Amino acid sequence: MASKKMVSPHFSLSEIECHCGCGQKKIDKKLIDMAEALRNYIGMPMITHCVNRCKFHNARVGGVPSSQHIKGTAMDFHVKGMKNKKLHKLCKKLWKKKDILIGGLGLYDWGVHIDSARYRRW
Numbered sequence: 001m002a003s004k005k006m007v008s009p010h011f012s013l014s015e016i017e018c019h020c021g022c023g024q025k026k027i028d029k030k031l032i033d034m035a036e037a038l039r040n041y042i043g044m045p046m047i048t049h050c051v052n053r054c055k056f057h058n059a060r061v062g063g064v065p066s067s068q069h070i071k072g073t074a075m076d077f078h079v080k081g082m083k084n085k086k087l088h089k090l091c092k093k094l095w096k097k098k099d100i101l102i103g104g105l106g107l108y109d110w111g112v113h114i115d116s117a118r119y120r121r122w
Contacts, residue, residue, distance in 0.1 A: 104117055
């Protein structure tokens with residue numbers, strides 16, 4: 001069995017690739033560092049939904065044309081067994097520590113969005 005190529009201790013290359021099969025796999029170090037800090041803070045695995053999207057895949061799934069996913073600077077995820085509102089609240093605690101988490105933080109019915117772009121919350 002082949003081992004997974006890892007981009008960090010908890011996240012594999014396959015988790016960050018575009019899901020359409022195009023092979024886009026931009027790696028933003030700030031995003032990966034944020035995800036690792038969050039993973040360590042939560043103490044539970046994060047189930048990654050999406051990191052990279054090529055422009056074609058982004059349009060197909062209804063993403064905005066300026067999506068951070070096109071740049072590989074965003075991650076959508078949930079934590080199994082944890083309510084999304086609680087997960088979002090935990091993320092907000094780390095956002096207050098500006099040296100740990102920066103950028104966007106959003107709550108959705110399927111989970112949480114983080115990105116390493118400018119600071120904003122929803």
